[in-house]
Amino acid sequence: MNAGSQRRLNWLVWLTLAGTLFTTVVMLVGAWTRLVDAGLGCPDWPGCYGKLLVPDSEHAYLHHPDAPLDPFKASMEMFHRYLATLLGIVVLLVVRLGWSQRRQAAYPWRLSLVLLVAVIIQGAFGAYTVTLKLWPQVVTLHLLGGMCVLALFLWLHLRLRRLRRTHDAPRRQPTPWWGMAAGLLVLQLALGGWVSSNYAGIACQGMPTCNGEWWPSMDVSEGFHLTQTVGPNYLHGQLHADARTAIHMGHRLGGLLLGVALIMLWWRTRLAPGMAGPMRLVVALFAIQCLIGAANVLMWLPLWLALVHTAGAIALSMGLLWAWWQWRYACVDIKSKRGCAEVLKLQMS
Structure with a gap:
């Protein structure tokens, strides 16, 4: 060059x-x-x-x-x-x-x-x-x-x-755990956007229950009706309470699934060279994001905290992307007594 x-x-x-x-x-x-x-x-x-x-x-x-x-x-x-x-x-x-x-x-x-x-x-x-x-x-x-x-x-x-x-440098090959974590993260981001665009952030009062119930009254078909016609104005939303509750609960359940996937991914990659720090960071960011989400509900969605929740979603997404980068290349960038192939063999055994 x-x-x-x-x-x-x-x-x-x-x-x-x-x-x-x-x-x-x-x-x-x-x-x-x-x-x-x-x-x-x-x-x-x-x-x-x-x-x-x-x-x-x-x-x-x-x-x-x-x-x-x-x-x-x-x-x-x-x-x-x-x-x-x-x-x-x-x-x-x-x-x-x-x-x-x-x-x-x-x-x-x-x-x-x-x-x-x-x-x-x-x-x-x-x-x-x-x-x-x-x-x-x-x-x-x-x-x-x-x-x-x-x-x-x-x-x-x-x-x-x-x-x-x-x-x-050579690369590690992807595993299904990465695909599952990435797919659930995209789904959770979409659910978060759906909560925000339908003004369902405080459709549930209380945490971990919703409106005093573990499984409240919900209208799933209306809440996730993706082919609805374009209305005159969606400022402040147009859905009724049960539909917004369904959206909010969907976001909570999506977060639960994402948390399980990230913990499993951390467990499967923890022995790989260079992965302990990045995956600990991802799990920590997810935990902080859950706390911010709960605080938004309990504090009735103050604007500054809702913005912090958005920042947390950005940080979690970029953290997982950086961890994926480390997974691809850290085995050759960091000196280790065990090669990538040996580590992968140990993980899959």
Whole structure:
């Protein structure tokens, strides 16, 4: 690798790290925008009442007489949009800098293109979130899309860091335990988004029981009716109490299944070189996230704590992704008397 390529690679390593951190900020700002009911602060897209900046009340009324202007909510919504636009520019810079590196052996060019496509799709979800008036299906997909962009940024950063070390190490093969944990994590993220988009966070009062019962009255078919028609406005939700209770209980049960899967994964990987620390971190993050979730219910969902719960979901997701990275490569990055094959044989015996 010549000096110019090495310099561009160094820039890409730092740029993808900045992109990872900035994506986290954009997601948290988006979560706060939703929590303060500013998701429809601007009733149109991409502008706000037809303007690139928040207009005055008179202009807003002339443009959208059915949607009175709330300056704070409109400013919050536009702030989130501008941050998302900057994130898109960061992705374009990553692709631009990587163009000259695309023929280099082991350079993750395809992953860079996947990241670009994911950001474009995420932008479309952002537009539909507004134009479809917070339709829960789109809001949930928007959340999952943000997690996808974040995961791609982190994975690309790790790939580029490894490429900078000028070697491509062998990998451990995946096991069904990793697939199960990852699948349940995605399911739990989707359930969390469904709880949030249907305003079911306090549908259950009390913990660990729900409304004084272990198995309360629920309307599962209505709560998880994914093909419902697009209504005029989903701000504050449209489902009745039993449907929201079903959604909330589904999120709790999903968390229980995820916890069992993560503990089993920790048990199966604890002897592998380099895995004790990452998996302990994942289990600890999950335990903290459970405590935050319980506190949200017991404290009637204070906004700041709901935001912390979102941050916990991000931390848990990135922790599991980092643990998976360690599983792939730690056996060659960390000196050990036992090779990966021997460790795996010991685990499966």
